[in-house]
Amino acid sequence: MNSTTDSEAILRGVLDRWKTAVDAHEPRRVASLFTEEAIFQGLHPYSVGRQGVADYYDSQPLGMTAAYRILETRRLADDLVLGYLAVDFSFTDRPMLSVHLSTLVERAADGWYISHYQVSRLD
Template sequence: MTDPMREILARWKAAFDGHQADAMAALFTADALFQGFGPEVLSGRDAVRAYYAAVPGDRTADVTVVATYTVGDRVAGGFADVTFRDPAGWEAPVHLSLVLRRDEDAWRIRQYHVSRVVTAH
């Protein structure tokens, strides 16, 4: 079995870097819970699609998987460090945690949460 976390994050990065909101939404379960940079928890693919459609098209993401786990053959997840960037020099490092669920045909993101990394206290 491949590592579900690495598999889904490779697909996520390709869709994010390509600014493909429909492809991003397809990575999530229909009932996904999503906590991005905004103050509200979003729910469902349509909300995820709208969130990513609003991201500027010149942003990319660098992804480093930190830890992964599996629970049986239908649940997996883990943590990654992600830095979002744009060509003008803007960047936002975050910790990303995912809970994945295996549907009939593929792994999908059931829960997505980013936490901005702040180095100054």
């Protein structure tokens, strides 16, 4: 497996679980995919740690779903992968919201976790 393929597989491993938890509106499960000290920046003020992630996703409307597409990956170290993605958040009662997401996933003893998450709107 080449470096790009390997990096994409690592990102998909984490982000597929993130998408499943977001789509199911399970904020605690979403938060469990982040490191204890993760820096999280959605479209509200940033937070640090899993509780802030859980609070953010708990505030999202029921029925919100996410679809992502990996645009770029970089293997920054053996245990650190950078991802740049396009993400479409769909809602039951409003237009889709398209954003760009920069994320770092970091390897721990028991798997890969999101250590940095930053959403940008480019409109």
